[in-house]
Amino acid sequence: NAGVTQTPKFQVLKTGQSMTLQCAQDMNHEYMSWYRQDPGMGLRLIHYSVGAGITDQGEVPNGYNVSRSTTEDFPLRLLSAAPSQTSVYFCASSRDRISYEQYFGPGTRLTVT
Amino acid sequence: AQSVSQHNHHVILSEAASLELGCNYSYGGTVNLFWYVQYPGQHLQLLLKYFSGDPLVKGIKGFEAEFIKSKFSFNLRKPSVQWSDTAEYFCAVNARSSNTGKLIFGQGTTLQVKP
Numbered sequence: 001n002a003g004v005t006q007t008p009k010f011q012v013l014k015t016g017q018s019m020t021l022q023c024a025q026d027m028n029h030e031y032m033s034w035y036r037q038d039p040g041m042g043l044r045l046i047h048y049s050v051g052a053g054i055t056d057q058g059e060v061p062n063g064y065n066v067s068r069s070t071t072e073d074f075p076l077r078l079l080s081a082a083p084s085q086t087s088v089y090f091c092a093s094s095r096d097r098i099s100y101e102q103y104f105g106p107g108t109r110l111t112v113t
Numbered sequence: 114a115q116s117v118s119q120h121n122h123h124v125i126l127s128e129a130a131s132l133e134l135g136c137n138y139s140y141g142g143t144v145n146l147f148w149y150v151q152y153p154g155q156h157l158q159l160l161l162k163y164f165s166g167d168p169l170v171k172g173i174k175g176f177e178a179e180f181i182k183s184k185f186s187f188n189l190r191k192p193s194v195q196w197s198d199t200a201e202y203f204c205a206v207n208a209r210s211s212n213t214g215k216l217i218f219g220q221g222t223t224l225q226v227k228p
Contacts, residue, residue, distance in 0.1 A: 033215075040122070042203055042218035043157075058215065090156065101147075102216060104157040 001026050004105035006091050012111045013081040021076040021108050023091030029103075030096045032074040033058070034066065036087040037107075043090065049074055081112045115140045117206050119219035126194050127227050134189040134222050136204035146187040147205040147216070148178055157203065163187065174198070196228045 007022045025032065033048035035058075045058030049068040063085060065077040074093075078085060088109050092102040120135040138144065148160040161172025168180040178189045187204060204219040 035218075040220055042117075042119075042220045043205075043216075044218070045215055048215060059217075092157075101159055101162060104149075106156045 003027065004091055004093050004103050006089075006105040006108050008108060009106065010109050012113065013078070014113055015082060017081050019078055019081065021078075021089055021091075021110070023074045023076065023105060024072050025074075025091075025093040025103070026072065027093065027095070027103070028071060029093035030071070031094045031102075032068065033092050033102070034064070034074070034076045035090045035092065036060065036085075037090060038087050046076065046089075078110075081110075083112045086110060086112045115206060115208055115217045117204055117217050117219035119202075119204050119222050121222045122220065123223045123225070125225045125227065128196055129193045130226075132189070132191040132194045132198075132224070134202055134204075134224070136187045136189065136219055138185050138187070138204075138206045138217075140185075140206065140208055143209040145207040145209055146178075146180060147207075148172065148176070148187075148189050149203045149205060149218075151201045151203070151221075153200065160189070160202075194224070194226050196226045198224060199226045200224060 004025045030051050034046040035043040037043050044060045046064050047066040049055045052071050055066050088107050090107050091105040094102045117138045146163040149157045150160045151157045160176050161170050163170045163180045171177045176191050180187050202222045205216045
């Protein structure tokens with residue numbers, strides 16, 4: 001199993017550009033989520049999904065969209081990038097809401113200039 | 114709202130020293146508790162978790178943590194650290210009643226172990 005994969009690893013955007021961060025898992029996990037990691041602030045939940053077709057907002061959803069059309073994929077879309085979205089983004093998945101043990105991807109380092 | 118506080122932001126130890134990292138959370142209901150570790154250049158990995166039962170839980174690589182419900186704490190310990198323990202450590206909490214699996218993370222503690 002590849003586990004949780006994320007692409008790209010690095011990305012530089014200009015203010016106002018849009019892009020999609022890809023996340024995929026091959027463990028048939030029901031639950032997937034996106035976090036951003038900023039120095040001194042730990043990880044903050046952006047959006048999460050408890051199954052295909054079901055998504056909900058986390059702590060810091062503004063400026064981001066998600067969808068979950070399949071169990072495997074959970075892309076994160078930045079609609080109009082802003083410098084405040086410069087961060088490291090992690091995707092995570094877990095078997096279900098009950099197990100709560102989340103497996104993290106390698107991260108995407110995004111810089112918005 | 115739930116929150117998690119890690120008291121030590123940056124800890125520097127010599128090899129073989131003992132480690133204790135503090136973690137407190139604010140939430141009145143039943144929680145699941147976790148410690149994750151992020152080695153330099155790597156993604157987060159689960160060190161240990163507490164769901165119920167014995168409040169002293171053992172994880173990988175000799176780490177353990179103790180859940181003290183009355184103090185809302187879940188401190189991480191290791192009797193003797195190694196240089197390879199240099200990493201960032203995150204405490205995380207999930208409110209069981211939320212039934213969503215949402216994790217709230219602390220700010221993280223950077224541990225530097227000197228050889």
